[in-house]
Each structure stands twice: as C-alpha cells, then as structure tokens.
Amino acid sequence: MTRKAYIAGVAETPLGKVVDQTELSMVALAAKEALAEAGMSVKDIDAVFVNYMGEEGSVQVGEYLGIEPRWGDSTDIGGGSFEAFVDHAVLAIEAGRIEVALIAYASRQRSRRNRQLAGADDSYSIWGQFETPFRPLMPITHYALIAARHMHEFGTTPEQLAEVAVSARHWARMNEKAWSRDSLTVSDVLDSPVIATPFHRHDICLRVDGGGALILTTPERARDAAKKAIPVLGAAHGHTAWNLSQLGDFTHSAGVRSGRSAFAQAGTRPDDVDVLEPYDNFTSSVIMQIEDLGFCARGEGGPFVEEGRLRPGGGLPASTMGGGLSYNHPGALGLLLLVEAVRQLRGEAGERQVPDARIAVAHGIGGVCNSSAATVVLGRE
C-alpha cells in the first residue's frame, strides 16, 4: 500500500529538571536533532505544529527558528494534540500543501512551578460557575471520578490500577532517561498516600520538564533520511466534553472512534499491534484506552492488564520508555509517545527494545476529563 507521509526524525528535549534552557530553546534544540535524523536543516521546515507554546504558538516557534512557514497549527485539544497534529499534517502533505512538518513541544512546568490545580475561578466561564466552586483538583479529581465510575460498573480493582504503574516502572528501569527508576510493587502503589480516591500518589503521572520534536515529510523526501523513516499507517482524532458534567458515559471516550478510524486506515487490527504507547496520565486511563482501542471488550481492561501483560515480555508491551508514570510527563505527553513508538519500530530502543516490533500505536488523550483522543498507527517497512 502507498503511504502518504513518513516520520523522518524524532528527538527528546532535555528532560527532568531543566534550568539552563527555555521552552523555546528546548524546542529549537530538539528540532535540530530531529532534522539531523531526517537529513534536513531548519530551512526545510514549511509547516509548524505546536501546542502550549504561548499565544499564537506556531508563530512564536516559527519566528524563533527564523522561518516563515506556509502552514501553522496551534490547535489545543490537550496533551494528545500531537497525535492529532500527525493527522492534520498527513492530510496537508497528501494535499501537496506542505512537505516538511515540524511537530514540537517543551515545558518546564516542574522548574517553573506553573501548573495550577485549582482551575478557573472566574464566574463568567461555565467551569468557574459550575465546577471550580466544588474544589476539584484539576484534572486529578476529574480522572478520579471517571476511574471510580469504571470501577463501579465493571469491578475494576485498585490492584489492577496499580499494576499499570508497576508495569511502567519495569520499563523505566531499562531507560536511563526515566525520572523514576526505583523498584515499585503493587503494595508500594497501594501504600502510597491517597490523593483523591481511587488514586494513590503512584497512580498519578510525574510532573517534570521535557518535550520533543518530530519531523513528518513526504515519501520522496523521507528517502534522504539519515535513519529509517517510519510510515504513518493511520491517524484520527476527536473530542467530547470540557466540563465533566457534560461527559456522557464516563467509561468510554472519543478514543473508540479515533481508534477504529486509525486502524481501518492502516488495514490493521489491535491483534497486530506489537507496541502500545498509551497516554498514562493516570493508571486508570491506560485500562480505559485499552478498551477504547479494542484490545479487549469494554469493562475487561482491568483483568486484561493483570499478570504482567503490559510489562516487558508481556503480550502487549506498553509504555515502553516508562510512560508518563515513570519516565517523563511534561504536562503534555503526546509527543513523547510518538518518539518512543518510532524508536521501537526502528529497533533502536536498546535494552527495552520489543523484539521485531512492526506495528506501534501512539494514543494520545487530553483535557481535564478524558476530553479528546487521537490515535496514530505506525508501521515498519
């Protein structure tokens, strides 16, 4: 089958605690590194896709890089915007409007301590009137309420949630760039402080500095890449609600549709997937994404993750760099999911390499209440 677009380069920004760079310089350095993999230079970029890079983010990043792109996109659908950017960029490439897309992100939320948990307190917004006064932790309480409903309907257990964190830690222990590498057991998770039931401390992702860059290009230009270019087999996205009261059934998300569409484009099925990079902002999110994407039936995500299925050597290797729970979560994880998926398909993941990985899925979500979902299916040629 003819593929329309290829990921020709990926890079992480400096990770963890970053005190000697700004968000813009982090993006620029990662872009340069990703471009080197693609066999290109900054001047080759003709489209910029960024989120959370300030007002008119793509304009700011373009200016910082000294380029004048013919396509800009600062769409904000949350931390999974980057998977949606792949969807957007593939279409723009296919239409012949662009040739080299930079998708990038950086945050220093840990060093700058600029993450707010209180939410909007203005009485003019719907949020400020009907949600903030009840003092939810944004977005911890929202995902806790979603998880609690899943547990109520399907009997998903705290131990099953904990297994997701333990599995991510097993992978992180093989990644020298991971923030948390100490051993972690199910009991450790269950014994960690309760933040908002059903979440313990270890059910919740890290909050560190980080980011990355990705170069998406045409099949022709991908031939010049210094490293193996990875074709995009399918990509789709969608969203539901911003206020939790407006979310319909809490136990599934826009990922049901984005997954179905991305797999259909790719001509693949969940059974074909060798590596899954889910958006593990919370342990429960992984269980629900596995259901949404069709790796198991609705409600069976809890039992599915038992017995180490997501761990190294398991049936569905997931969060193979350690995920947002143990490797890095810079406020928006989506880009780093794509970076790891590409490295796994290139076979360059070192100790944590999944043997003979041919199909990988990066699945982003976003928003305070599982608001958006974007699925990217990648392959190996």
Added chain:
Amino acid sequence: MSKAARETWGDPTTAAFWEAAREHRLVLQRCADCGHWQFYPRPFCLECGSSALSWKEASGRGRVYSSSETHMAPSPDIETPYVVAVVELDEGPKLMTNIVNGRCRIGDRVRVRWREREEGPPIPDFEPDPEG
C-alpha cells in the same frame, strides 16, 4: 454576599439559574417542544434545536453517578478530606457537586442542600436522601 459579587456573578445565559439559587431553588432549562431537560443553560435545546426553552424547578433529587474523596486541596485554606461527586438528577442532567452530611456510594439517592458562601450565590451541594 457583597453587592459587587451579586452584580458580577455569572453570565447572561446563567443569570436565571443563580437568581433561583438565591432562593434555594434548583432550576433547569426545559424544552417546551421535546421535553428535554438541559444543564448547563444554552440559547436553544441541544436535543431538538427548539428555542422554546423555559426555566423549570427540578426535583432536587438524584443519584450519585461518581464520587471521589479528595485528600489534597487545591489551596491550603481548604480543609480535607472532602467529597467531590457527579450527581445524575432525576430529570436527566448531571452536575458536579460536593457530598455533605454523610457518606454516599455510587448509585445512592441524594438531595440538594444549598451552601451559602461569601464570594457568590449559594451553590448546590448534595446530601444523602433520607426518603431514598
């Protein structure tokens, strides 16, 4: 509540909700054409598109759809733990709230209990419904 807070609270589409809240009445939009109950308010019915919406008092009763006991407050002046919940009203719509005056499990019956506050009109907490 200060005069300034009273005048600046809410927005033009929600004013009726907060006016009723001051009288401890929980009101929702109801569509005259299709009967759909709507929360939060919009300029037309999301179900059928009709503009024939009016404000009707809801029963103030419903069931806990989900709840979470919060042990880490978003700001240091808030005492923990407290329960944030989503309640599904008998009329259909869901809303975020706090559960007060007792413990509730998902599925339990609850009724509205208004909470006065300095910074704005009363807000609808919920408590266990003794009538079940």
